[in-house]
Amino acid sequence: ISDTSLQSKGFNLHRSITNLNLHHLNSIFVSVGFPQRDISKIQIALENTDSLIWIEHHKTKGSPVAFARATGDGVFNAIIWDVVVDPNFQGIGLGKAVMERLVTDLLNKGITNIALYSEPRVLGFYRPLGFVMDPDGIRGMVYSRKKKKK
């Protein structure tokens, strides 16, 4: 889905958090099942994010309908987080649009190791974008504090 095609449908694409309404972003996160997060923390997270892409509809400026961001060290590795599409706008290729652009931006920065954590039910979304599960047997692991409960 090209930039012109997006624009013709009334969608604008952004790569910075200027004019991004964080409250609306947070409500989209919640609407797709993410835990409710502190706005001030979201602000900090976005300020310390290497790359991000969001799409708005021109009629609701500032309110994102699709979003994705990537953190990393800026040279070798990046992890993509918080990929969301407003449920009212799903199914028309906006998720794919943000992901394709985010990945391209990262590759253009020379970052070749791009990873993400995915729920099993959306593997089919990431695979056509070029993501491979557990390449070479490498597994993602997450620190669990539950193990340390006394």
Next chain:
Amino acid sequence: MLSLHLLSSTSSSSSLPTIVSLNCCCCEPSNHLPFPNTNLGFLKVKRQPKVSNLKAGFWESIRSGFGKNNTIQVIETPSSEEEEEEPLPEEFVLVEKTQPDGTIEQIIFSSGGDVDVYDLQALCDKVGWPRRPLSKLAAALKNSYIVATLHSRKFSSGEEGNAEKKLIGMARATSDHAFNATIWDVLVDPSHQGQGLGKVLIEKLIRTLLQRDIGNISLFADSKGTKMRPRS
């Protein structure tokens, strides 16, 4: 957001004989032993402001239990119940060993991120990682939220000023400073492997992250756990 590969905690290394974490489950932490005062006497380390706050008595049994010729002074404990409440100092002595010939070796942990890229590249060479451009290494370090290092300092007793300092371990984490952190590039000099230093590096790194309220800590590991990070 669930992780597809959600697995157990990161302390999955095989049972290695260690100095630092030995008996950490068996010892009862006691605040009454005079450990901090008596044993710090001959340390003479100048910038360790918080060493005296560390848990007392933990390693008394380790010292007596060690049959080696070395005298080993373990200054810091890797895990204890109160650990998460006490702020971790930025730099402290992890282990101190006295060799039979009188030379003292200290292993120093630091989360200050002061790494010489040349030292780092040499260390990467030693563990067999592919060469990466120095400028990129420097940028990666600069863009990392925390860079934890282990240095070895060797000196003869009484000659601390002439200490020879060597980078022997590193781990770094990138983060958005609020929610997520990812650990990359964990490495320990082969000459110092097998002592639990990698484990300590990760534990300290995690502890620092948790104290900064970063709740989601992730990493990528290969199945053997021998290479802990993809070497891009």
